[in-house]
Amino acid sequence: MKIQKQNNFKCIFFGKKNDFHSSEAIKYLKKFYKKVDTVLNANIIGEKINFKKYKDYDLVFSFKTKIIFPEYFLKKTRLYNINFHPSLPKYPGSGGGAWTILNNDKFSGVTVHFINKKIDNGKIILVKKFAIKKNIKIKDILSINNQNQLKVFKHVIANLF
Numbered sequence: 321m322k323i324q325k326q327n328n329f330k331c332i333f334f335g336k337k338n339d340f341h342s343s344e345a346i347k348y349l350k351k352f353y354k355k356v357d358t359v360l361n362a363n364i365i366g367e368k369i370n371f372k373k374y375k376d377y378d379l380v381f382s383f384k385t386k387i388i389f390p391e392y393f394l395k396k397t398r399l400y401n402i403n404f405h406p407s408l409p410k411y412p413g414s415g416g417g418a419w420t421i422l423n424n425d426k427f428s429g430v431t432v433h434f435i436n437k438k439i440d441n442g443k444i445i446l447v448k449k450f451a452i453k454k455n456i457k458i459k460d461i462l463s464i465n466n467q468n469q470l471k472v473f474k475h476v477i478a479n480l481f
Contacts, residue, residue, distance in 0.1 A: 328378075329353055329355070329378040329379055329399070330353075330355040330357075330376060330377050330378050330379075331349065331353045331355065331356045331357070331377060331378065331379040331380070331381065332356070332357045332358070332359065332374055332377045332379070332380050332381070333345065333346055333349055333356060333357070333358045333359070333381045333383065334358075334359045334360075334361070334380070334381065334382045334383065334385050334387055335358065335359075335360050335383045335384055335385060336360065336361070336362075336363045336383075336384040336385060337360040337361055337362055337363070338360075339360075339363075339384060341383075341384060341466050341467075341469065341470045342360060342383060342384055344470055345381075345383050345470060345473050345474075346358055348473070348474050348477060349381070349477060352477055352478075353379075357374065357377075359374070361385065361387070363384065363385060363386055364386065365386045365414065367386070367387070369387065371389070371390055371392075371393040374393070375396065376396075377396070377397050377398070378397070378398045378399045378400075379397070379399055379400055379401075379402070379480075380393075380394070380397050380400070380401040380402065380435070381402055381403075381404070381473075382401075382402070382403040382404065382435060383403075383404045383469070383473060384404070384406065384466075384469065386414050388439065389401070389435055391437045394435060394436070394437070400434060400480075401434060401435035401436075401442075402432060402433070402434060402435065402445065402476070403432070403433055403434075403435045403440065403442070404430065404431075404432055404469055404472060404473050404476075405430065405431040405432070405433065405440050406430060406462075406465040406466070406469050407419070407420065407428060407429065407430070407431065407465065408420075408425075408427065408428065408429040408431060408447065408449065409431050409433075409440070409444060409447060412439055412440030412441065413439050413440060416428070416465075417458050417461040417462050417465060418458055420452065420461055421456065421457075421458060421461065424454075425452070426451060426452065427449045427450065427451055427452060428449075428450060428452050428461055428464065428465060429447055429448055429449040429450060429465075429468070430447070430448045430465065430468050430469045430472045431444060431446075431447050432444070432445040432446040432447075432472060432476055433445055445476065446472065446475075446476060448468055448471075448472045450464065450468060452464070
């Protein structure tokens, strides 16, 4: 597949600091877009980010974060605000892997959706579901989700336009 950069689009990627999957997602994103800003954080609920310093984006990507984006920031995005959520739509917010185990689910997954002012509530773009073993441990679900989240990210980025 020949990759042609979308030179006219400016993106911002919000990801997890010191995280292999976030780093790989950034590298992949830079294959498609010349102008990519990154914000990497510790992935702590309520972590403060000065959104006012980030302006004029066509695309916003949230990957492996617990960030709650302020509405004024989302409204400034010219095209899309997209979140890559590491569980199925029935488990919004954090802790989807734990809920999967507690509810003895047979499937876990990754949900890609547009970001709106509510948590994990925007229109769904894609759901990638995968079977999980009975009695799976949380660390194993998280590992599988991380791998699938990166695969889904690459798929969406490659097919966005």
